Amino acid sequence: MNSEANLTRPAKVLVTKIGLDGHDRGSRIVAAALRDAGLEVVYTAPWQEIPTVAKLAMEEDVDVIGVSSLATDHLLVPKLMKELHKAGLDYVKVIVGGIVPDNEEQDLLDAGVARVFHPGSDMADIVGTVQMLAGEAQNDTARQL
């Protein structure tokens, strides 16, 4: 386990795909790697609606949401961030993995995405980042209220 991650319980992460695309090799591999590293993983099939993702995040009480986007579905992520805010889930950290053009990465970060992982990312880096973010989410005082 990542020693920097200030976890009070095992990290819980939702791995999902929103929008129209169905390429799921990446999301499946990342989900398996997270599970192998001891994280609790909630995995969905592709094509989720944004309100469904927010609802699932709340019901499953996850710390982190990982959105995989291989086509252009990352363009919807700012709307997911708004939906999470509306649902009072600001403490949930969101990461995006897949094909995100450089000139659109900043838009995602500006919308509140914690990190964007590109193809060829180191799996240990992904796992460590998720754990660190989960620690932050678990210790977010807003969440305790």
Added chain:
Amino acid sequence: MSQNEQFALPGFEDWEAAYNKQLPDGKTVRNRSGIEVKPMYTPADWDVEEYGDKLGFPGTAPFTRGIYPTMHRGRTWSQRQLIGLGIPSDYNKRLHRMLKAGTSAISMIPCNSIYRGLDADQIDPVLLGTCGTIINTVEDMETCLDGIPIDEISTALNDPLPFTMLAQVLAVAERRQIPWTKITGTANQSDYISHFVANHMFYRLALPGSRRVLMDHIEFAREKVPNWNPMSVVGQHMQQAGATPAEAMAFTLSTAIQNAEDCLSRGMELEDVLTRFTFFFDISVSFFEEVAKFRAGRRIWARIVRDRFGISSAKAQRFKFHGQTSGVDLTRQQPLNNIARVTAQAIAGIFGGLQSLHTDSFDEVLSTPTEDAARIAIATQNILREEAHLTDVIDPLGGSYYIERLTDQMEEEIVALIDKIDDLGGMYKAVESGWVQGKIGASAMAFQDRITHGDETIVGVNAYQVESEVELPVQPLDRPAPEDIEAFIENLADYKRRRDQSAVDRALDDLAEIANDNNRNTFEGVVNAARAGATQSETIAVMRAELGFGQPLVVA
């Protein structure tokens, strides 16, 4: 030949001793399909006396050396680049430019919303036209094909079942008074099995309905659009999803067997149908393995057609295939390196004897390909053909001890998998049970592990990293202009007001009725719906309602 005979080759033992002395801890090398690769091959690895049985000559069974007598000397290959972006007029402009640049056949990639069976007024506009062209109606198809002689040039449609795009093309042909007999090309995405197991992008109907709708499509095409290739069996999705090259070939051939058997059950004349089967494969950067995969695949298919189906016609035994260089091999790191990867992949496909080739643009890992990058991808093909003279000799690697041995070994692997699938009751059942999905998932994980552990070197990813990346010479592609998308949505609303709504309603009601009658052909109904002015979404919605839709089986 036995291993002992190998030692009979004069000098072999000396070489082996010298090799082991200089490389005492030489590692075992395996290709992606798991076959151990030796440091050198000799006449002991391949018996030339088997030439007639195993190789023969190009254009004769078992077609190991190629399916036509002249191969790339006679006709090179179709340069079929995938294109599709924005609104129909954008597509049309780009198509005209690409035809001018040397592309020799049309391909058409619709927007992802269409794969999901949704029209422009049903999804978040921010996604529209970002991955393909928005084509909802016959009018959209007319705009796409404006000024394009569809009776002279072949068209490949990324058109999953129930084949609304082909229905639109046929309706356009009618409007232009072009007989359907002049429509040539391929239904690139007719293989529902590959969609179900490996590419949920094109997934539209549940398995049983898909099986029937494909048969309807093949039957209709054989009767009314005789120069259309209604069946493209796709190994590309499976390999992209993680299947090894041997697995991808085996699963594809088992799918072809399943479809051939289904055609027989429907009472179609198999010999006639098989002449219209085509195949579509991924070409990875694992060079020799890919060449051997294609050579083995041709040989196995010819034998399946001859022995399993008892068809001796060479035309039916020919394994015609389109190759696409593998996007999974490309890296975001040092993206210009991808040009070198695509070049190696393309050479493997050419030496593998393909009939049609798509080369990926180097920027495909960054975004939907830009036009400049797509031009380099086409130039790569032209350079390989014109400057590197790759087409001067047919099957130039044939007779290489290594390639012939590897072709035999790949064949053994592939045939063993096909046998296993036969034991499971055929491809349909193997997919229904999740067995195939499990194999693909396990291979994807195993490959990722090899990268993680450094057993597989990826330049710029787990080796040869650089401090600063080269600035890309081309800018990332702009997204479609919001005002164009807005105008498209408005135009769709206007189209719905203008059309004869009662004719649309009648056509859709008829389609529902046809879907519920197994003795009728659903594609008739789909074509009628397109003619009457139904949108693709309205048509697909009826099919889903009648034939069922469910999430594809996800096997962890």
